[in-house]
Amino acid sequence: MRTLADRLEVRPNALYSHVESKSALIDDLLDEVLAEVDAPDPAVADASAGLHALMASTYAVLLAHPAMVPLYLARQGARGPNARRLGDIMLALLARTGVTGPGAREALRVLIVYTIGFAAFVTRGPIEPDADPEPPAEELLANFDTGLRWLIEAITGSAPGPDAMG
Amino acid sequence: MRTLADRLEVRPNALYSHVESKSALIDDLLDEVLAEVDAPDPAVADASAGLHALMASTYAVLLAHPAMVPLYLARQGARGPNARRLGDIMLALLARTGVTGPGAREALRVLIVYTIGFAAFVTRGPIEPDADPEPPAEELLANFDTGLRWLIEAITGSAPGPDAMG
DNA sequence: ACCTGAACACCGTTCAAGT
DNA sequence: ACCTGAACACCGTTCAAGT
Numbered sequence: 001m002r003t004l005a006d007r008l009e010v011r012p013n014a015l016y017s018h019v020e021s022k023s024a025l026i027d028d029l030l031d032e033v034l035a036e037v038d039a040p041d042p043a044v045a046d047a048s049a050g051l052h053a054l055m056a057s058t059y060a061v062l063l064a065h066p067a068m069v070p071l072y073l074a075r076q077g078a079r080g081p082n083a084r085r086l087g088d089i090m091l092a093l094l095a096r097t098g099v100t101g102p103g104a105r106e107a108l109r110v111l112i113v114y115t116i117g118f119a120a121f122v123t124r125g126p127i128e129p130d131a132d133p134e135p136p137a138e139e140l141l142a143n144f145d146t147g148l149r150w151l152i153e154a155i156t157g158s159a160p161g162p163d164a165m166g
Numbered sequence: 167m168r169t170l171a172d173r174l175e176v177r178p179n180a181l182y183s184h185v186e187s188k189s190a191l192i193d194d195l196l197d198e199v200l201a202e203v204d205a206p207d208p209a210v211a212d213a214s215a216g217l218h219a220l221m222a223s224t225y226a227v228l229l230a231h232p233a234m235v236p237l238y239l240a241r242q243g244a245r246g247p248n249a250r251r252l253g254d255i256m257l258a259l260l261a262r263t264g265v266t267g268p269g270a271r272e273a274l275r276v277l278i279v280y281t282i283g284f285a286a287f288v289t290r291g292p293i294e295p296d297a298d299p300e301p302p303a304e305e306l307l308a309n310f311d312t313g314l315r316w317l318i319e320a321i322t323g324s325a326p327g328p329d330a331m332g
Numbered sequence: 333a334c335c336t337g338a339a340c341a342c343c344g345t346t347c348a349a350g351t
Numbered sequence: 352a353c354c355t356g357a358a359c360a361c362c363g364t365t366c367a368a369g370t
Binding site for chain 1: 344
């Protein structure tokens with residue numbers, strides 16, 4: 001808060017005329033970041049590919065805001081309107097692959113955990129001298145993609161829906 | 167540090183005769199927690215099941231220390247001897263399912279991300295009044311297990327090794 | 333070897349007061 | 352409506368000094 005106040009050239013307590021608390025401010029920021037996610041039309045031709053694209057876009061947006069990532073985990077993935085919107089789209093896409101009901105909520109949780117978790121592991125702070133060398137960014141992106149493919153295949157493959165043969 | 171000093175009935179600065187910094191102390195604690203993980207013998211009959219058991223035990227240990235979980239994510243999963251030991255066992259088990267080389271490192275990362283990530287999502291702080299209701303613990307455990315099964319099946323199934331027909 | 337007192341440079345936040 | 356000064360109750364950490 002004090003750093004932010006500095007940047008706005010204002011005393012720290014002036015912020016509290018615009019924001020209820022640091023925590024509330026962070027909640028707003030987290031949801032604002034999610035607005036950048038490029039969500040596919042739920043009616044897209046290949047629902048399974050749409051799911052993949054949605055998670056990949058989320059991952060990219062998270063990497064573009066590395067400082068926010070730990071905060072998502074601390075709060076369990078944001079609760080604002082944009083988070084709900086993305087969740088609804090995911091459920092719609094899952095339904096189109098034949099995954100509905102409690103199974104869909106399971107799949108949703110797994111995909112979100114995986115995506116934010118991977119982003120958290122990639123966006124770490126300055127590396128200490130004795131730490132393992134960081135793998136290059138392209139390798140990590142490919143790694144994320146591989147695991148995502150595993151999950152989506154298992155999720156949609158285990159319950160083939162009307163689109164499964166598309 | 168001040169809370170810890172209180173519990174030890176000592177002034178806060180006395181801690182610095184035993185510990186270099188708060189960060190170093192946390193690193194030690196994180197690795198100490200990992201010592202509790204019940205790791206299978208890498209020569210266990212069913213390597214794939216051993217992998218599942220190892221991740222499930224890790225998950226259980228993390229849930230038993232909820233306050234530590236966010237710290238694992240912040241530091242990207244601990245770097246101490248116990249972390250390395252578990253990583254080595256995982257690699258040995260993966261090798262026995264036919265997954266080796268760069269693919270094994272990918273699988274390793276995915277499994278760790280998933281396990282710690284899921285633990286982070288489950289061990290959240292006090293729930294605010296407007297938050298979604300927390301699903302019961304058994305349901306979340308079953309959810310973790312489902313996703314873990316998806317991943318291990320995809321990992322070991324995509325590269326069937328000598329044990330695959332066991 | 334282990335502890336203390338005092339201090340430093342920080343935090344988020346409140347509250348009364350000013351415009 | 353928006354800001355300030357002053358203050359409160361915190362942090363982690365250092366440093367000289369004591370036993």
